[in-house]
Amino acid sequence: MxxxxxxxxxxxxxxxxxxxxxxxxxxxxxxxxxxxxxxxxxxxxxxxxxxxxxxxxxxxxxxxxxxxxxxxxxxxxxxxxxxxxxxxxxxxxxxxxxxxxxxxxxxxxxxxxxxxxxxxxxxxxxxxxxxxxxxxxxxxxxxxxxxxxxxxxxxxxxxxxxxxxxxxxxxxxxxxxxxxxxxxQQKPNAKKTALANIDTYLKSRKPAPTPDDLNNAARLYEQLNEPKLALAVRDRIKTVDPTGDAAQRAQAGAVRAETNLAKKLTDYTSFTQTFPASAYRSMLVSSLAEAYFKAGQFRELNAFLAQQSLKDTDPALLHSFAQQMTDEGHGIPQTDWLASRAIAALQQRTQPKNDPVDRVATLKAYQSTLAYAFDRQNRLGAALATYRQAQDGLAAETTEPRINERILACGIRANRADSVLPYVEAVVRVGRVTPQLRSTLRNWQIKQLGSAAKADTYLAGLEVNYRADRRAELAESFVNEPAPNFTLTTLDGNTVSLASLRGKVVVLDFWATWCGPCIASFPAMRKARDHFKNDPNVQFLFVNTREGGPVSRVRSFIEKQPYTGVVPLDVTKKVSESYGVQGIPTKVIIGPNGRVRYRSLGYSGNADATAEEITLVIEALKQ
CATH class of the missing domain: 2.60.40.10 (Immunoglobulins)
Structure with missing residues (x-):
């Protein structure tokens, strides 16, 4: 072997x-x-x-x-x-x-x-x-x-x-x-070494380098900012194989590498005249399209693409343009044409055998982008009809929360919220929502039902089963460890002990002022804490540990935060060590029975998901 x-x-x-x-x-x-x-x-x-x-x-x-x-x-x-x-x-x-x-x-x-x-x-x-x-x-x-x-x-x-x-x-x-x-790798003398290695390889090929060898060499020379060397090897390709695949690839590579947009278009036109049936044409269409997009020339982008065959158009690329433009609010008048063009190109393509891509799911994603393009132009009727088309047949559990948020907002702006309400209620029941969707639905229902209390009851009724299921899922991953006792001095000079909090759910958030992920997770922790602000049986402790500096630094930091809470000082790091904290931020949640039931290390970057998980864990432990 x-x-x-x-x-x-x-x-x-x-x-x-x-x-x-x-x-x-x-x-x-x-x-x-x-x-x-x-x-x-x-x-x-x-x-x-x-x-x-x-x-x-x-x-x-x-x-x-x-x-x-x-x-x-x-x-x-x-x-x-x-x-x-x-x-x-x-x-x-x-x-x-x-x-x-x-x-x-x-x-x-x-x-x-x-x-x-x-x-x-x-x-x-x-x-x-x-x-x-x-x-x-x-x-x-x-x-x-x-x-x-x-x-x-x-x-x-x-x-x-x-x-x-x-x-x-x-x-x-x-x-x-x-x-x-x-x-x-960017090692010392990397360019000199690379040039020597290219030369050595080309000389080693007997009786002579192939067109592919020369084409690869040209690509490397361009990468090394040696255009004369690149041109020289491309000239050798034209001599060896003037109309073959390598020659086409060499000329296509030159078009793709051109940074001047006007010259790039001229070179592309010349390429298509010389090689009208080239397999590299679609690659160059994408290259020109990207150049127009990066230059912010959205009208010119659409005009160029309108002249190209759909079979040479990459639907995923066009969809990515339309998606980015709608998300960022750039070139809005052109976005619906791009999204429609992406859909047409996708539908024209024959799906290769054994292709793992879900064509139906891809089409619906494209339709959702088209709907949002209409939405951003206040073409609300077209937007709602296209949203409906994009979501038709999807199980509520597979929908995208951000799209669901847009559907509700569009329905309200069009004075047709009742028409989308059954759909919105279905996705809320399975948790496919954003905080903004939840807030928008609550505010709309306050107007319909006449009070915030009734709207809150309405929302709680929709979410009751989902939240129960999520609590049960989280409970499966709970730990059951003894919680070491501690007594710490807080930033405001008081003391707090775990023994004094017996019978409560206690959340320990270990952090330091120098820890970026710790600070980034604070908004999530504030959301979770505010959810229980009127609950005397839940206590959040933001334990400063591993600070490595004076207490004044912590005090100065906290004073600048939109943040009030109990901040114990673990100056000696004994508490974090007793809880097995391997890195910060670490969240530890202790149940009313005084045992550690949940812990997490790090921060995902998603404040809403973190806040929801902490909230559901606390609710599960309270029950």
């Missing part, structure tokens, strides 16, 4: 990730069913529904076919388990990350390296591209960016070098990407 010291070291370096992510069989082959077990990292421990997001990979030429998808996974105690079937071909491995469904910002991507599933051939040997393909995911797919991965170029270089050593015949496929990753 083709094992080497490098592969052995790879497995050793994966030991830590193997503690979080395991799978069987250990040497899966194409077509096998792989069962996996994931033990959630700290940021995901308290998440009820965790999704396994993965991308399959193989050689560089097939990476463009790799689309991220979700593996079916269920919670079993402290773990998440699932399974999937490997394709029978075009697969050298899978790269996994795990994400909270309730809060997509909570992601475990194994410190930017993902969790790999390596695939073997029928002899039990590692598949070609199993190592280099992992690095190609960084360079050739959007998967890392969708998951907020910060590329580790040292790791990428190591993966490429191991691939080339393990499979020397794959060097022509990886040499350019390896140099690209080495440039991104």
């Amino acid at each position: 083709r094992y080497s010291l490098h592969v052995f070291l790879l497995f050793i370096s994966s030991a830590l990730s193997a503690q979080q992510f395991r799978y069987v069989p250990r040497h899966p082959k194409p077509g096998d069913v792989v069962s996996f077990t994931y033990t959630p990292a700290a940021s995901l421990v308290n998440q009820t529904v965790i999704e396994g997001r993965y991308v399959r990979y193989a050689g560089p030429a097939t990476m463009r076919l790799s689309q991220p998808t979700t593996a079916t996974a269920i919670r079993q105690g402290n773990d998440v388990v699932g399974e999937l079937k490997l394709p029978k071909n075009t697969v050298s491995g899978l790269l996994f990350a795990f994400q909270s469904k309730a809060n997509p910002k909570l992601i475990d991507h194994n410190t930017n390296h993902f969790y790999p599933v390596l695939v073997y051939d029928s002899t039990g040997s590692l598949q070609p591209h199993a190592l280099g393909g992992q690095a190609s995911v960084l360079i050739r797919t959007a998967f890392p960016y969708a998951l907020d991965v910060k590329p580790d170029w040292n790791w990428a270089v190591q993966q490429y070098e191991q691939e080339i050593q393990q499979f020397p015949a794959n060097r022509p496929q990886y040499w350019a990407d390896l140099i690209d990753a080495q440039i991104k």
Whole structure:
């Protein structure tokens, strides 16, 4: 079998990730069913529904076919388990990350390296591209960016070098990407080294470099800001293969790299006249569209796209433009045309076989953006009709809270709130709401029912089952640990002890003035605290710990906050240590019986979700 010291070291370096992510069989082959077990990292421990997001990979030429998808996974105690079937071909491995469904910002991507599933051939040997393909995911797919991965170029270089050593015949496929990753390492003399490596590789190709070699070299020269060298190798391509794929790719690359918009359009026109049936035309349409969009030339963008064939138009790109423009309020008169064009392009495309993308869900997302474009232009009738079309057939549990918020606001502005009320009530019952939707619905019902008390009763009735279900879900993850007693002096000079709070739900929020996530989580904690401001059986303690500076710094900080509360001072850090605080912010909630029932480390960045979770935990413990 083709094992080497490098592969052995790879497995050793994966030991830590193997503690979080395991799978069987250990040497899966194409077509096998792989069962996996994931033990959630700290940021995901308290998440009820965790999704396994993965991308399959193989050689560089097939990476463009790799689309991220979700593996079916269920919670079993402290773990998440699932399974999937490997394709029978075009697969050298899978790269996994795990994400909270309730809060997509909570992601475990194994410190930017993902969790790999390596695939073997029928002899039990590692598949070609199993190592280099992992690095190609960084360079050739959007998967890392969708998951907020910060590329580790040292790791990428190591993966490429191991691939080339393990499979020397794959060097022509990886040499350019390896140099690209080495440039991104930004080591001293990186440019000089890269230029030397390009030259060495081109001279090593016998009897001569291929058009692909030269095209890759041109791309690298441009990246290194050496336009003359790039032009020289492109001229060599024209000599070797004047009308073939490499020549087309070389000229398309030059059009794509052009930064002057007027010249870019001229070069694109020349390209389409020279190669009218080129497969690279759609790529260049996207490149021109992005240039118009970045320049804020929205009318010109629409005019350009109107002249292009729908088959050369990327619907996802157009939808992203329309979505960003509606969200930010830019170029509003052009947004409905862009959104409509995206829908038309999507509907014209034939969905490839085995494409994991849910075409119906994608279409409805596009329709929602079109509805919002109408909404932003006060074309309220068209907006409501399109919102209805976008939501038709969707289960309330799968709707987007932000879109639900827009539907209610649009209905109220159009004096047709009654027409959307049944839909809004259905999504409120399953918790698919934003705080703004809840507030808007409450204010509208105050006018209809005549009092705030009646509106609050109405809302509570809609949410009663959802909140009960969420409390039950959270209760499944409760701990049951003794709560160490403490007595601390507060910032205002009083004392507070846990013993004196027996019979109450006590919330401890460990923080420091220098801790950015701690400060960022304060609005969420204020919301939760304010929810129980009239409840004598709930006590919030904002425990300052690990401050490392004078008390005056804490006092000065608190005085500047829109914030009043009890701030105990854990100067010696004994309380945080007794509660096993590994980092801050840490939230610990103690039940009325004096035992720790809930703890969380860090802050997700979502104030509404954090406030709701803290509130529901307290409600569950009170019951």
